[in-house]
Amino acid sequence: MTIPAPSFRSARLKIERANRHIDEFQTAIADLSSPGFYGVDIHSYDNWVNSIAVLTPRQPIPDSLPLIIGDVVHNLKCAFDHAFAEIIGSALSKADVMFPSAKKREGLIGTTRIKAIVYRLRFLGHRIEPYAAMAAF
DSSP states (O other): OOOOOOOHHHHHHHHHHHHHHHHHHHHHHHHHHHHSSSSEEEETTTTTEEEHHHHHSSSSOTEEEEEEHHHHHHHHHHHHHHHHHHHHHSSSSSOOOOOOOOOOGTTTTHHHHHHHHHHSTTTTTTOOOGGGGGOOO
């Protein structure tokens, strides 16, 4: 039985959506980089031997910025889930198909998701490692 090559259409749509959020974020922070947005206060200590410059926004930073960043991250994570679901195909039920993540290797190996990957892409089993930055969380 020949397995059709994945098109990753839905994953690409999620990445396109993330790119739109990134464009929105860049537009929003462009306003924050305007010369008049910040005030500068100089605090000196020890008769001006030590000084600190403090940038203070003259207007509130928009509440939407963290939301936009969250939308970018969410869409990119969903792109992984969509790509993973397409690679795995019918090996798992739809409810259980998402890109696996764990803090340690032991959390990845032996899971249903990884077994399905190994079944479908037999060379991955012994090479799976979590991304090193995950250890910081």
